[in-house]
Amino acid sequence: MTPGIGTIASAILVFAGGSFLVAAIIAALYPVTQRWILGRHPGTRAGLLLVLACAPAVVALVLLMLTLSPSLIHYLGLGSDHCQAHGHHAHFCLIHTPLLAGTSLERAILSVAGIAMLILFAAVAFRLRRVQRAVRALRAAQIAEPAHQPYSVVDSHTPFALTVGLVKRTIYLSSRLRSELSPTELMAVVAHEQAHCRRHDALRMFVADLMSWLHLPPLRRRLLADLHLASEQSCDEQAALTTGDRLGVAETILKVVRLNAATDRNSDILLPTMTGSDVHVRVDALLHPAPTGSGAPRAVALVGAGLLFAFGFTHADGLHHAVESVIHLFID
Amino acid sequence: MSSIARPYLGSLELAVLEELWAKSGLDAKTLHRSIGKRRGISLNTVQSTLERLFRKGFLAREKVSHAFLYTPAVKREELMRQLIGEVVKTLSDGRPEPMLATFVDLAAKVDEDNLVQLERLIAERRAKEEKETS
Numbered sequence: 001m002t003p004g005i006g007t008i009a010s011a012i013l014v015f016a017g018g019s020f021l022v023a024a025i026i027a028a029l030y031p032v033t034q035r036w037i038l039g040r041h042p043g044t045r046a047g048l049l050l051v052l053a054c055a056p057a058v059v060a061l062v063l064l065m066l067t068l069s070p071s072l073i074h075y076l077g078l079g080s081d082h083c084q085a086h087g088h089h090a091h092f093c094l095i096h097t098p099l100l101a102g103t104s105l106e107r108a109i110l111s112v113a114g115i116a117m118l119i120l121f122a123a124v125a126f127r128l129r130r131v132q133r134a135v136r137a138l139r140a141a142q143i144a145e146p147a148h149q150p151y152s153v154v155d156s157h158t159p160f161a162l163t164v165g166l167v168k169r170t171i172y173l174s175s176r177l178r179s180e181l182s183p184t185e186l187m188a189v190v191a192h193e194q195a196h197c198r199r200h201d202a203l204r205m206f207v208a209d210l211m212s213w214l215h216l217p218p219l220r221r222r223l224l225a226d227l228h229l230a231s232e233q234s235c236d237e238q239a240a241l242t243t244g245d246r247l248g249v250a251e252t253i254l255k256v257v258r259l260n261a262a263t264d265r266n267s268d269i270l271l272p273t274m275t276g277s278d279v280h281v282r283v284d285a286l287l288h289p290a291p292t293g294s295g296a297p298r299a300v301a302l303v304g305a306g307l308l309f310a311f312g313f314t315h316a317d318g319l320h321h322a323v324e325s326v327i328h329l330f331i332d
Numbered sequence: 333m334s335s336i337a338r339p340y341l342g343s344l345e346l347a348v349l350e351e352l353w354a355k356s357g358l359d360a361k362t363l364h365r366s367i368g369k370r371r372g373i374s375l376n377t378v379q380s381t382l383e384r385l386f387r388k389g390f391l392a393r394e395k396v397s398h399a400f401l402y403t404p405a406v407k408r409e410e411l412m413r414q415l416i417g418e419v420v421k422t423l424s425d426g427r428p429e430p431m432l433a434t435f436v437d438l439a440a441k442v443d444e445d446n447l448v449q450l451e452r453l454i455a456e457r458r459a460k461e462e463k464e465t466s
Binding site for chain 1: 435
């Protein structure tokens with residue numbers, strides 16, 4: 001039997017170890033591959049960055065499932081007892097190991113994991129509440145407009161356009177922005193925001209934000225900033241396709257920047273942010289011909305992930321023993 | 333209005349205020365008939381919402397016979413201005429909120445020289461395109 005800890009604490013260790021390993025690999029490789037990734041079509045890039053942001057959590061979860069799969073197969077009566085073959089190291093199994101061992105080491109692991117989860121939930125709840133308040137305020141303040149319009153208008157002197165809602169998405173334009181833009185510029189802004197709706201960008205960003213907590217903080221910030229930029233550029237490309245004028249979209253971006261700069265707001269809220277340089281990159285990209293997209297990366301990624309999972313499943317016994325050996329090193 | 337520091341309101345609170353902006357001087361029972369029944373909530377819930385709004389400074393009240401009659405203590409336009417002000421503050425407080433991404437980051441600072449340079453590049457490209465097509 002596993003000395004010291006039960007299945008739950010072992011599962012936490014496997015998940016934490018797996019996610020740390022993946023996060024460390026990505027942290028080492030991202031600076032080398034960033035230039036290549038940033039050179040991809042914005043849509044492809046956004047997909048890649050979402051995968052990278054979620055990788056530590058997803059891979060660690062798959063590792064956990066594969067590690068437990070031999071005992072699960074035995075439990076379901078689909079295979080033989082895998083545990084008889086060893087006894088020389090820690091045991092991580094759904095059948096022979098108790099869920100809780102009641103030791104101080106286990107209590108420490110569960111406490112740390114519990115505190116981490118609480119902090120994560122509190123952070124997510126705070127962010128969702130912040131967004132929910134903004135959405136409620138926008139809904140309350142919207143001006144009655146013709147129903148066929150693809151956007152709602154709110155009475156505000158600040159020129160802004162944004163898409164809100166994780167599931168039910170709505171585009172909001174401030175009255176100032178609408179009055180300042182020409183019909184073509186307005187079309188570019190609305191097409192950009194409609195692209196956010198179609199791409200489910202708010203939901204993507206929420207998932208990336210939530211899942212990327214297992215990354216090292218500097219890399220997490222970099223990944224989220226790059227993902228944000230890729231989403232914006234992807235929507236710029238859609239706006240350029242809709243209006244048929246790439247330079248017009250670039251001009252609209254600069255016009256909105258100028259309108260914002262001229263808006264009387266307190267200087268203490270004009271802080272530089274991680275997206276401060278996005279304007280330059282977005283406009284620069286629109287000065288060049290449209291990048292060619294490809295559906296191949298998604299297909300390659302799906303097939304690759306499937307093959308990797310199949311390989312892991314066929315070698316689940318070896319993986320199971322290897323993980324048990326590693327746990328043994330740590331708790332013995 | 334100056335007593336309202338943070339104008340965060342729930343959907344029921346906003347519905348009550350909308351009703352009172354449309355028709356001032358209503359008591360809890362009348363409000364329950366107009367919005368409470370439609371929402372499937374009890375008279376007690378409406379009463380506690382009115383009490384909360386009164387304590388927050390959004391409503392004024394006057395006791396007539398056995399019931400309080402409520403009137404808005406804030407103008408609709410003023411409250412909406414504050415609500416949107418809070419949203420703009422959220423969008424531009426330097427803590428990017430990925431779930432509320434704007435067309436152009438409100439907190440982004442692009443210096444004048446960069447803007448002029450980008451505008452010049454666009455103008456040059458536009459002139460080049462027009463020359464090619466003509």
